[in-house]
Amino acid sequence: MRGHLRGAAAGVLAAGLGIAVAELFAAAARPGAGPLVAVGGAVIDATPTAVKEFAVRELGTNDKPVLLGAVGLVLAGLAALTGVLGLHRRALVAAGAAVLGLAGAAAALSRPAGTLPDAIPSLLAATIAGATLWWLLHSRPTTTPAPSGDRRAFLRGAALVAGAAVLAEGGALVVRRTIGRARTDLRLPAPASAAKPSSPGLATPTGDFYRVDTALTVPRIDPGTWSLRVHGLVDRELRLSLDDLLRRPLIERDITLNCVSNEVGGPYIGTARWLGVPLGPLLREAGLRDGADQIVARSAEGMTIGTPVATALDGRDTMLAVAMNGSPLPPEHGFPVRMLTPGLYGYAGACKWVSELELTTFAAFDAYWVKRGWARAGTVRTASRIDKPRPFARLAAGPVTVAGVAWAQRRGISKVEVSVDGGPWRRAELLPVPSVDTWVQWRYSWPATAGPHSLAVRATDGDGAVQTEDRATPFPSGATGWHTITVTVS
Numbered sequence: 465m466r467g468h469l470r471g472a473a474a475g476v477l478a479a480g481l482g483i484a485v486a487e488l489f490a491a492a493a494r495p496g497a498g499p500l501v502a503v504g505g506a507v508i509d510a511t512p513t514a515v516k517e518f519a520v521r522e523l524g525t526n527d528k529p530v531l532l533g534a535v536g537l538v539l540a541g542l543a544a545l546t547g548v549l550g551l552h553r554r555a556l557v558a559a560g561a562a563v564l565g566l567a568g569a570a571a572a573l574s575r576p577a578g579t580l581p582d583a584i585p586s587l588l589a590a591t592i593a594g595a596t597l598w599w600l601l602h603s604r605p606t607t608t609p610a611p612s613g614d615r616r617a618f619l620r621g622a623a624l625v626a627g628a629a630v631l632a633e634g635g636a637l638v639v640r641r642t643i644g645r646a647r648t649d650l651r652l653p654a655p656a657s658a659a660k661p662s663s664p665g666l667a668t669p670t671g672d673f674y675r676v677d678t679a680l681t682v683p684r685i686d687p688g689t690w691s692l693r694v695h696g697l698v699d700r701e702l703r704l705s706l707d708d709l710l711r712r713p714l715i716e717r718d719i720t721l722n723c724v725s726n727e728v729g730g731p732y733i734g735t736a737r738w739l740g741v742p743l744g745p746l747l748r749e750a751g752l753r754d755g756a757d758q759i760v761a762r763s764a765e766g767m768t769i770g771t772p773v774a775t776a777l778d779g780r781d782t783m784l785a786v787a788m789n790g791s792p793l794p795p796e797h798g799f800p801v802r803m804l805t806p807g808l809y810g811y812a813g814a815c816k817w818v819s820e821l822e823l824t825t826f827a828a829f830d831a832y833w834v835k836r837g838w839a840r841a842g843t844v845r846t847a848s849r850i851d852k853p854r855p856f857a858r859l860a861a862g863p864v865t866v867a868g869v870a871w872a873q874r875r876g877i878s879k880v881e882v883s884v885d886g887g888p889w890r891r892a893e894l895l896p897v898p899s900v901d902t903w904v905q906w907r908y909s910w911p912a913t914a915g916p917h918s919l920a921v922r923a924t925d926g927d928g929a930v931q932t933e934d935r936a937t938p939f940p941s942g943a944t945g946w947h948t949i950t951v952t953v954s
């Protein structure tokens with residue numbers, strides 16, 4: 465019994481050391497390629513969309529820690545088992561490590577942008593864990609007739625392994641800190657083309673900006689070694705450092721970004737003042753070949769996002785963004801560089817932590833979300849939302865300000881109307897906006913009378929098309945329907 469406990473503990477400790485060293489290696493060399501993250505990512509990829517949506521709904525932003533914790537627990541269980549079996553059959557130590565290492569490597573390679581080097585962290589972890597376990601279990605003959613001395617030796621070895629694991633974790637922390645400092649030290653050049661003045665409250669404070677991605681841990685990318693490769697259907701392949709990008713003329717624009725997964729009235733939308741390099745001139749420099757109709761953006765942690773080439777050339781402000789609301793991009797929002805395509809949902813035009821742009825065709829390649837059934841185009845649908853009053857609010861009779869936002873990036877908003885209890889549509893007042901690519905803030909003064917009431921909002925885009933009442937789910941091309949709330953007036 466005690467022997468079994470010892471075997472299990474040795475297995476878990478050895479795996480812990482292996483993982484910690486692999487995380488340190490990944491932090492320095494390949495962000496997001498740590499073994500746990502690779503396996504977790506593969507699990508997410510393999511999960512049907514319906515289950516994924518269920519998990520996001522039930523667990524919210526805890527979905528990732530929960531998944532990583534589960535992967536860690538399963539690994540700990542398997543490592544403990546390997547330790548117990550390895551007590552009596554040494555070969556099983558090597559076999560267990562090999563199986564787990566290869567499983568991790570296979571998971572890393574199965575990711576959409578997985579390349580051979582991504583297998584290294586898992587293989588490294590398995591090699592270190594296997595060797596450590598072997599040493600812990602077999603460095604001294606287990607048959608010596610001195611059980612207490614043997615126990616002391618085992619505890620000494622275990623403490624050594626735990627210490628090494630803590631050191632490796634600490635190293636990974638230092639790497640991440642150093643990158644954090646490089647981010648705050650980054651000096652942003654002034655834009656060649658500044659944003660137009662805009663009304664206060666138009667932009668979402670960075671800390672409140674929604675975040676949606678599949679990254680299990682936020683990739684920490686060293687801006688000093690980051691580069692962007694532009695290749696595929698181009699005459700000249702480009703490789704640009706962050707300094708190369710920052711030396712180009714920059715544009716500064718207020719642009720609204722929203723997620724296709726946003727429900728009617730939902731929170732996955734925000735507006736920020738972005739600073740970036742316009743993509744069109746860069747693609748022309750690379751010498752765009754005939755037939756290229758898709759830009760496949762790949763990110764450090766393995767996302768692929770497919771964006772129509774036309775959106776970089778039709779005059780809109782499609783850019784490689786380096787800053788958000790006056791500061792370098794926060795790590796969560798894609799530091800050091802992300803794509804931004806006005807008029808497209810994030811999954812179709814806003815690749816974070818971008819490291820590669822491949823010019824190709826839609827016929828030749830389906831990006832991550834398209835493989836999962838989401839629409840190829842990703843064009844933002846006209847929508848509007850009531851932010852004030854809150855649903856189920858209790859209000860006093862008299863004039864009540866009803867307010868919110870409406871958006872139809874690229875087309876703009878020409879009209880917002882409010883209907884009380886299904887009655888006639890009344891025009892809301894629109895605040896001025898810098899361009900068609902931002903949401904519009906609207907307000908309506910409602911003479912509220914006692915009783916329960918429903919409030920609905922609808923927008924008309926710049927082309928005169930009225931937002932449809934028909935309800936559609938976010939999948940596969942964005943939710944539709946009017947946002948309606950109920951309130952009580954007394």
Ligand SMILES: Nc1nc2c(c(=O)[nH]1)N[C@H]1C(S)=C(S)[C@@H](COP(=O)(O)O)O[C@H]1N2
Nearest residue numbers: 674675676677678723763767810811814816
């Ligand atoms: N690398 C990467 N980029 C990504 C994603 C992702 O999962 N990975 N998600 C996309 C989606 S679905 C959206 S809506 C936006 C969200 O950007 P934000 O988190 O900065 O708000 O990023 C897009 N870019």
Ligand SMILES: [Mo]
Nearest residue numbers: 723724810811
């Ligand atoms: Mo999204």
